[in-house]
Amino acid sequence: MAIRPTRLALSLLCVVMTIGTASRGGGNSDEATLLAFKAGHSSSVLASWNSSASFCNWEGVTCGRRRPTRVVALDLRSSNLTGTLTPVVGNLTFLRWLNLSSNGLYGEIPPSLGRLRHLRSLDLGSNSLSVIPYSLFNLTSLKYVYLFRNRFSGFVPSTVGRLRFVERLGLYSNRLEADKSKGWEFITSLANCSQLQYLDIAYNSFSGKLPRSIVNLSTTLQELYVDHNSISGSMPEEIGNLIGLDMLDLGFTNLSGVIPTSIGKLANLVEIGLHYTSLSGLIPSSIGNLTNLNRLYAFYSNFEGPIPASLGELKKLFVLGLSNNHLNGSIPREIFELPSLSWFLDLSSNSLSGPIPSEVGTLVNINAVDLSGNQLSGQIPDSIGNCIVLESLYLEENSFEGGIPQSLSNLKGLTILNLTMNKFSGKIPDTIGSIQQLQKLSLAHNNFSGPIPASLQNLTTLWQLDVSFNNLQGEVPVKGVFRNLTFSSVVGNDNLCGGIPQLHLPPCPILDVRKNKNQHLKSLAIALPTTGAMLVLVSVIVLILLHHRKLKRRQNRQATSLVIEEQYQRVSYYVLSRGSNDFSEANLLGKGRYGSVYRCTLDNEDALVAVKVFDLQQLGSSKSFEAECEALRRVRHRSLIKIITCCSSIDPRGQEFKALVLEFMPNGSLDGWIHPKSSKCSPSNTLSFSQRLNIVIDIFEAMDYLHNHCQPSIIHCDMKPSNILLAEDMSAKVGDFGISKILPKSTTKTHLNSKSSIGIRGSIGYIAPEYGEGSAASKLGDIYSLGIMLLEMFTATSPTDDMFKDSLNLHDFAAAAFPDRALEIADETIWLHETNYTDVTDASMTRGIIQQSLVSVFGLGISCSKQQPRERMVLADAVSKIHAIRDEYFKSQMVEQRAIEH
Template structure:
């Protein structure tokens, strides 16, 4: 036996002490994400052919045995266990690993290792690219021998007890893309040599005791996307040259930084999180922030910013959290802030703001707005408990001035009365000509009748049928009087009387708005011509259809063969992740989709992906109400292949279940294989198909449509061309081959090497798909992290991070 995979189960107990003696030819041993306990068997050193040893996320205890006989070992991961006992000998196993010349990845984070890093760490393989020791009790200063590991691409020492200065030799790690030293006790200045790491994508030095200014050499970063140096004792101004276009996250909070927020912040047009709170910044809030159209989180509180609130902040349509509290801001609150439709939290407290508080948009909900400590504010919704905005007429202007004002007011009231009367007459006449479906916009939800839906879909004609699924069938039609194409979903009712509050719940769903959710226009609750209960939802029409038809066109049924390139698929993954993040984390009541799959993802004219059918599992439940603060759902819990495994064992629907479906969705998009593929049976599924193949057989599992000459020319601008036909490498790896036309031959070399930029992008995305589709729900990623990681991957692919 050369491969033994038992990961992602609920296995308990200890490993057999003689496992290495009975399985001497093992090459790949994966037992991660179980509940194994006891020590790691010493006999594993006898399995001398081992290349991958994955024991992470279990309950192993004791010391790590001598593994120096594993000369072929490339990947060793035993993080997230209970190994070590905070003693000085916990890290002695590093001495033996110096005998493993092929070691590339070493993870032993989240254990109980104590003591200092030994000098023998410098004897580790020169091929080592990833080292993670985070979340232990490792203390002392970093050894000088660490500088030998010059091929590292990722180094994490987060949340330990390390002291001393950050070594200057880190500047020699020219391949480093991720450096995390946060949560330690590092002292002194940030070495300027860090600026030599031009490939760095993520840098986290937060929660230390660092002093001095931010090095100007940070302007040398060409790929940096996330910079976090918060919670230190840094001083001075923000170097202008760190505000680059590839930056996604900048956290400088809780330092002693001074000066202004540079107008050059507008250069960071892709940034989505900016936190400079609790410093000593002053001056006005720069209007150039309006250029940062991707901003979702903006934290400027606890400084000395002055002047008016820039109305241009209202152009940040994606803003979700805005905190400007505890500054010296003055003037009125711009009414335009009411237009920020996805804003979830607004804090303007303890400034010097004056005038009337708006009452629309987020200002309608006092629980999400704070304006305390602004003595001159008035009005707003009653729950804000502000003084009324009275009309005051100065006495010194005399009676004549008051008389003029009275005349103006009286004239205005008279004019408004006349206009109102005209509008009433106009609407009354207009309503007499309209069908019952065209109610005034002031109605909470305009209803349509069964008769109208029957007519606009041609009697629910097969010619107008555009899709069907677990929730029902979808027809297209044109709404009367609006000349607008819509999609009508006729719901399959789980039982008679399902969701008696259907219309009220539809209204709640209709008010859930996000750019990546299909917009609900109206609903219908009636009976059909046979007297059966009838419920339907009318959606905005998506002209480019479902993602399913793009991924798997049915040519026999007249669907044209069409393709999505790599960037379009990556954009779709981001769009869907953003929608789920919003449903899970930013709705008043978290909404579980329960049936995420490509056929429920629709594409508009601009190929932007929109998730449909959100909230329907709950809507069709006979006992569920959207007003309840719960996420459980009865009834429909997904489709075969996409449903989370816990659902098959009676588990309640959850956001983690959606994450699993999303992971399968991502793997399907980039491999081109459905989870219901006939080759997948028993425990061998799409997840394991990808997992076993990565990273060596990436070329063999990705969709051939992503490897065509045309697509790579368009997206990656590669320079080398060759012909390649997929070969069978393994019984577990099934290729889709000989379906491409001659002009679309795979754009890889004779040694199965695709363009490095494309390869890194695909590998990163597939790893996210795997992390989302893990069997244990608690081990899966959350959608906020997924969205953030995908944005990083996209920016890197476009030239901001991955080297070409």
């Protein structure tokens, strides 16, 4: 009996030794630390931190490769962590990455973090932390430090200078201070950070002068943000030493003095912010040396003198904001010749004079123009109608005169037009009612005469109209925007009448019909014969002009992009960007050879669209854009994807941007239904046999239209399931005409005998064999692709499957099973939909009907995908064949159903 206590003592001793080993850094020490961390912070994310899985598999935890039991990364961003940050984090001594951003942590950053000597990245941003310990800046391995959007106050520790290898330091949006007494000692200490690339101290309470020591980071510093502080004094002349800078933001500060000419040395600069400062003097012409500049913000400052013409050298500039300064002189023509200027041009609230140069029409990609509040004069150039993606145009408070140019009606996407407080005269053109997206129209305080155009009441988007203080006359319309018009919108026009009762305008006079009856009859007796003769003459002239125009189009084929712009209303880059949340991953529908397709909601539209964005860095993508535009503008068929509009513009990086806006297909591509991503197949993510037959008919009819009923004929060249899109009712539409070919009229109906000089067209597995031998694109090549796709649809076997090696392909695979083993190679998910039989006999009958139809389908697919082009079935015959297969299938189904019922 005495041995039992001894055994118990030994057991307890083993447990103690095990615990001791763990506490001295054994394999479970990090696990214990993590459990202690969990105990200090309540969060549903930490629920997975339990013994059911290894701690290295816990959410947010990453262990090392060389030391698989040591935690090297802890990422718990946006995990609803609350409370003070527990000091136990400092026990994860092998930690390299720590991200606890966007949580509810508060209080002090524990000094124990200073023990994480391997730490490279520390992100505690967007919390409510309030104290930075000195020990934090002893971590010499740190490269990335983000402490933004907390509640830190006081001064930044001078020990920050010990972060010799730091690359990114973000301290913005806190309550950090710096004043003359401290002398910006922490910035001075940053000069020792020889690797510093990113410094963000914006949205703090720094004051005093910007220390010159910052220019010592001449080659490494790439991004510098000191905006939204109270710093004063002048910009250091040595700012030009920071030759590595690509981002410089000094906005919302008290900086004064002039911009040093040395700024022209910052050749890598992409964005510069000098807005809301006290900077003054001339804008130096050296700024024209910043040839990589995309964005120049210098509004609400005290700049004076002329706008330097050297800005015309900034060929990548897409944003120019110089409003609310004291600039004078004329607007340089060179600015309007910047090909990339696309976001906005804002020169408002200055003292600029002279006319708008006619070169304004060069800004074909500009989204917004604001020239209001200046002393500009003359007439609005008619060339402004070339700015076809313009959305906002502000020209108020100038001295413009003359009439509104008719070309403004070209701006179909214009939403805001403000021409108030000028000297415009004449009638308001009726064509202004054709600006389809117009939302705000202000024409007040001018000298317009004549009636208010009735066409304005047809603009369903127009909700704000101001025509006050003009010389307008006649009846005020009562529909559209005029239903909610207020008196202040029409005041100052003494000869207006009618309108809605709320305007309190006098009623319009009623003509005395009896008094003028005889006079009207006499006038009609003279006018009708004259009018009839004029109409005949005009009709003849119109017919001649139309015939001449048709001949001219045949002889001189315009560029594809221009044709598309004539046929469809172009949209701007920013409309598509807003509608797709900046082309976010969440809206990505798919990727192809030449670009990506995104879900998008156009402004003022309820329906979704699909935006195909072309990757212009990919060789051939521009030609693909042109080919698809050219093909889609020619075709009209229910089973072909429809183009809504297009975009050819400049993106925020100054790069060329091309996109097509297509109708949205809510059920995605056929490929996703044949090969569902989910490992669990069900009737909800697969296709029934009848659905497949209907889809095949849609595809074959679309291709028959392209080949045989479209003038000139079009060869698709890339038929495959991923290019077949499914509508809400599961009807199919053929898309992606990026490598399609339009046949010349002299071409034979089925084949091009010449060799191809453009390389192989199509996708691997679906390409006709003769293409590999150099044969040109042909209708028979499309038929081969259709046959392969047909076999894939009913076997769920991809032609690029690993099983196809050497000389074996999908055609041979199906031919070997044809006809007796058709059920063996059929897609098994077809049977998921056939569950309406009542006994074994019924099931056997249904299976027999499907087998009979499968044999016919496989026979058609094999006939279309034969090796030799001339042995393939003609498409018109294939269309008839697939219709017959479907009709026979449904007929047999009806017979079976009647047999079951009886």
